[in-house]
Amino acid sequence: MHLWTCGSCGKCYPEDPALWKCPCGGPFHMNFEPARLQPRRLPGRAADQWRYREVLPIHNWHERVSLGEGLTPLVGVIHKKIPFLAKLDYLMPSGSFKDRGASLLMSFLASRGVRGVVEDSSGNAGAAIACYSARARISATIFVPAQASPAKVRAITAFGARVIKVKGSREDVTAGARSASVRDCYASHVWNPYFVHGTKTCAYEIVEQLGWNAPDWVLVPSGSGTMLLGLHLGFHEMRGQGLIETLPRLVASQARNCNPLERFVAGKKFRSSKPTLAEGAAVARPPRVAEMARALSESRGRVYSAPEEKLLPATETCWRYGLYVEPTSALGLTALEDLAQEESLDGRKVVVIFTGSGLKFSG
Ligand SMILES: [Zn+2]
Structure with a gap:
């Protein structure tokens, strides 16, 4: 325990x-x-991600709730003459990186005899929790915003979970799940500390795939920060064990219509967000925003936000590279352009995380 x-x-x-x-x-x-x-x-x-079992906080990993998630490809791409490595984390059982955390979290809950869970999500985390609940034969109820992508809702329903649509803000959706968690366990991808121990395996994979070398920069779309915090935790652990010498510099990417981390880092107050095509990163008040800012400062990282009009063209550019991702994932590409304006990336190992599949995009 x-x-x-x-x-x-x-x-x-x-x-x-x-x-x-x-x-x-x-x-x-x-x-x-x-x-x-x-x-x-x-x-x-x-x-799969369970190859790093020594660093995962699960005692009986033989009884894990798993669908072979992880060890996603790391492939070279050149964008506007900038070479980078694309980490294809959308190639997962439910179509997003959230399967890493869902596998860990549902393993913990199943080991404790939990029979029912609730979760709130804009789509990807809900699909992941529904998917791994199905695998664990645990009932799941997922609260989603009324405007959530129909394709994501379809995936959640397909896994046998009950979907409850909530009108109002993303915070209203969270409140709905919390009120239901009186009866069922609240399997929150944001709050439960098991989740980030799943997402950290992405950092271990990148380093293994680079021959046990750390990249110089890692760029990631950031909403509630589960991947950003997982990367930071994973690289931090690896440095502690002497597997890498320096922490890669982390770059968080947000939509300008919903950029609470950028505002927090700049010392500005939160404000209500506007709708954005990057729905996977549309979290107006991330509960772990202070941790996210610390992860950036400890890694000497950055945060950028993309204007809305850049998102669809950037998504289509990803598609032309053969990367069938949702618009949230294109935030990595817009951040790459921003970073290249400020830093020389010549000879640098730059990794961009592609977080969610285009197959769940209804636009
Ligand atoms: Zn306390």
């Missing part, structure tokens, strides 16, 4: 599926010291 520590007041609690935040309102972190990962032991292991 692990202890969970509140990131705001520092109080510790034994982990518990029914706990999702500290009574003070703060989000939890897991007290977990990973065992030593030895790269020479990996070649004989399955090609």
